[in-house]
Amino acid sequence: MMNEKMDAMVEKYAELLTGDTSDQSIEEIKMYVLYNHIAKTMPALARHWNSLYPEGKEEMKRIVRDIQKKNKAVRAEKKENEED
Numbered sequence: 218m219m220n221e222k223m224d225a226m227v228e229k230y231a232e233l234l235t236g237d238t239s240d241q242s243i244e245e246i247k248m249y250v251l252y253n254h255i256a257k258t259m260p261a262l263a264r265h266w267n268s269l270y271p272e273g274k275e276e277m278k279r280i281v282r283d284i285q286k287k288n289k290a291v292r293a294e295k296k297e298n299e300e301d
Contacts, residue, residue: 235287236294242287245280252277 231246232238256263267274 234291235284236291237287245284248277249280249284 227243227247227250228238230250231243234246235242252263255266
């Protein structure tokens with residue numbers, strides 16, 4: 218029951234953040250949220266992971282750039298709609 222509720226919240230977060238609720242987008246959002254939380258609360262662990270898995274670090278950078286790009290588009294669309 219709780220998993221369904223969390224899934225619904227993550228799906229809504231993905232929609233609001235990126236406008237995309239595809240399965241791939243939701244999985245990327247989950248990775249993004251977890252990585253950011255770890256990087257902020259345990260930066261040494263994030264640095265250690267980055268050094269162990271440089272290809273993972275690069276993939277996270279790609280995911281973050283993709284999310285930022287989608288978020289920028291969502292914000293621009295929202296601003297455009299507010300001006301109309």
